[in-house]
Amino acid sequence: EDDATDDGVTLDLPGLTLGRRDLMKTGAAVGVATSLAGCSFGGTGGGNGNGNGASTTDHKVPPGEHDDYYGFWSGGHSGEVRVVGIPSMRELRRIPVFQKDGAVGYGHDEQTKEVLREGGDVGSVAGHEWGDTHHPILSESGGDYDGRYLWINDKVSGRLARINLKYFETDAITDIPNMQACHGCSVQSPDTKYVYGVGEFRVPVPNDGTTDPDDADSYWSVFAALDPESMEVVWQVRVSGNLDNADSDKEGNWAFATGYNKEEAFEIDGMTHDDRDNLKAFDIEAIEAALDAGEAEEINGVPVLDGRQDSPLTSGSDPIVHYIPTPKGPHGCDVEPSGTYVTASGKLSPTVTMVEIDKIKEVDDPEDAIVGQPRVGMGPLHTTWDGRGHGYTTLFIDSQIAKWDIEQAVEAEKGSEEPVVGTIDVHYNPGHLQAVEAETTDPAGDWLVTLNKLSKDRFISVGPIHPDNDQLIAIGEDAETETGGMELVADHPVHPEPHDCVFASRDKISPNNIWDREDYEGEKEYVTEDNSRVERTGDRSVEVYTSVKRSEYGLRDFTVKEGDEVTITVTNIESSRDIIHGLAIPQYAINLSIAPQDTRKVTFTADEPGIYWAYCTYFCSALHLEMRSRMIVEPR
Ligand code: CUK
Ligand code: CUA
Structure with a gap:
């Protein structure tokens, strides 16, 4: 079943040393390098059944009842965000972000077309046809989710998007320069004054063909801070090496990012040459002071500070970026709920590295800020928290989750397995995991979801492209069992490929059920039945305004002339929730979705005479x- 991967264990990474126990545990793993790189598929795990007894934790939500938590899932290279109810794991909605979606008319009306256009869907080398969403993050006020925004990164391009949680719709995309x-992305906590996004691939700056491909110094990785309201890039910091995942402290002073390829190499042997990479700690106050002192250079419209390890800005007593050495190739970057420690997980080391945040500025040798390094198992990728003093780390290669004790990990010797209080098999090859409200200072600690890259044989076959497998694990009870009390309660197939999720208690998110006209007063017209009309605005331009309700359009038909530029503006005048109408004219690729009390419009050229429904x-009524209208295009 394990796809002929049991032969030829290729642990040929330079400098990656594995003990005998590791090799035994890695018996089925092939090509660690490729299976771990960039969160791609590949490699197999050793999970073999959940080994749990009967479930005592009820995760079923009876018909008609509501979930306790909103879960926001990234959709990977589907370019979307998904909304999932917890604990039922029911998918409630999909929110398109980086690509068009006919289901909700996203990218079909002028308003959402503009969002995609702003995000650079045209005009760059090839344009952006899709995105790769990984890390959903929620806006905070006073250290708690305020339900205003959710941000999501685009790992395929250098972009960051915002979803307005009043309407669960993408309202801004920023194409980040350089x-x-x-x-990785993260918000400043406790109050979101910045949204952080990290650039993973080092790119030539400027990238205009003048760079010598072998000149590593012309390649940059930048850490960017965006304004949450304007979505403008406020500043960037250039670093040594590259950047991977990110998180922030709980007091607004620090942002952190793991980084691999300290070597600044161009291929895998070089990237994995040294034993150490680092965790980068960005001192926000020092960065703001350097900006105020005029230390930034404006590059492609953005002030950029030099935060490289040997730059003048980092050699003083108060460097803007601290480089804390970690075992090579750290991946997950997670601050635990009390804000005392930031962790860098694995990935090529079987440990989680714990850094005490308050020590970063105190110590002379950055390594002295490392206060714990529990050995959790093979291929640690990401860590989450239950608020009762435990960390939970995914083990990609072992296909397990290890639960460990935070304080014991500080007391124990580095590299000790002692802090691990239990492990559970998952199916298979987990990437991220997330416990409910684990990113707050007060996690709820009852559920955890592991986002497994492979499902293998867990479901009936649907052909060669398998679903991922998201598994729900009850973590509400600590027990002295093999699993430390973790209990696997549900498998859940998912469309490729979620990376991460974030949960908020349902009372922290309160979307509108219908549109509030005040939110677009002055920007969009509210078209009533009485003022549905056709206005000729020029020799070759026509404005069509129509209302829509069950089961008619304000205009039963409308006439334009061949060659006219036509703008159709449609208002859904319904005030009952859940009564959505569309307007589709397939010959002109028109597909609007209009929610109650909203107005959407579309502009096109009526270049083919004829009559079009x-x-x-x-399906809005009997x-x-x-329910239809007719567009009559008269020959000119
Ligand atoms: S990454 Cu995908 S499993 Cu983008 Cu957070 Cu680690
Ligand atoms: Cu409106 Cu169908």
């Missing part, structure tokens, strides 16, 4: 099928 692959795409 960056390819915005990977405009119809509603949502007369839905009869």
Whole structure:
């Protein structure tokens, strides 16, 4: 079943030393380098059944009842965000972000087309056809989720998008200069004054063909801070090496990012040459002081500070970036709920490195800020928290989750397995895991979800492209069992490929059920039945305004002339929730979705004379099928 991977264990990474126990545990792993790089598929795990007894934890949500938590899932290279109820694991909605979606008309009306356009869907080398979403993050006020925004990165391009949680719709995308692959992201906590995005791939700056491909010094990785409201890039810091995942402290003073390829090499042997990489700690106050002192250089419209390890800005007594050595290739970067420690997980080391945040500025040797290094198992990728003093780390190669004790990990010797209080098999090859509200200072600690890259044989076959497997694990009880009380309660197949998720108690998110007209007053017209009309605005331009309700458009038909530039503006005048209407004219690729009390419009050129049915795409009433209008395009 394990796809012929049991032969030829290739642990040929230079400098990656594995003990005998590791090799035994890695018996089925092949190509550690490729299976771990960039969160791709590959490699197999050793999970073999969950080994749990009967479930005592009820995760079923009866029909008609609601979930306790909102879960926001990244959709990977589907470019979307998904909303999932916890504990039922029911998928409630998909929110398109970096690509068009006919289901909700995203990228089809002018308003959302503009969001994609702003995000650079045209005009760059190839344009952005899609995105790769990894890390959803929620806005905070006073250290808790305030339900206003969710941000999500685009790892394929250097972009960061914002979803407005009043309407669960993407309302801004920023194409970040000087960056390819915005990977880790995080918000400033306790109050979101900055949204941070890290550039993973080092790119030539400027990238205009003048760079010598072998000149490593012309390649940059930058750490970017965006304003949460304007979504403008406020500053960037250039670093040595590259950047991977990110998190922030709980007091607004620090941002952290793991980084591999300290060597600044161009291929895998070089990237994995040294035994150490580092965790970078960005001192926000020092960065702001350096900006105020005029130390930044403006590059492609953004003030950039030099935060490289040997730069003048980092050699003083108060460097803007601290480089804390970690075992090579650290991946997950997670601050625990009390804000005392930041952790860098694995990935090529079987340990989690714990740094005491208050020590970073105190110590002379950055390594002295490392206060714990529990040995958790093979291929540690990400860590989450239950708020009762435990960390939970995914073990990609072992196909397990290790639960460990935070304080014991500080007391124990570095490299000791002692802090591990239990492990559980998952199916298979977990990437991220997330416990409910684990990013707050007060995690709820009852559920955990592990996002497993491979499902192998867990579901009936659907052909060669398998679903991922998200598994729900009850963590509410600590027990002195093999699993430390963790209990696997549900498998959940998912469309490729989520990376991470974030949970908020349902009372912290309160979306509108219908649109509030005040939110677009002055920007969009509210078209009533009475003022549905056709206005000729020029020899070759026409404005069409129509209302829509069950089961009719304000205009039963409208006439334009061949060659006209036509703008159709549609208002859904319904005030009942859940009554959405569409307007589709397939010959002109028009597909609007209009929620109650909202207005959307679309502009196109009516270049083919004829008569075209405009119809509603949502089954809105018993007369839905009869619900239509006609566009008459007269020959000129
Ligand atoms: S990354 Cu995908 S499993 Cu983008 Cu947070 Cu680690
Ligand atoms: Cu409106 Cu169908």
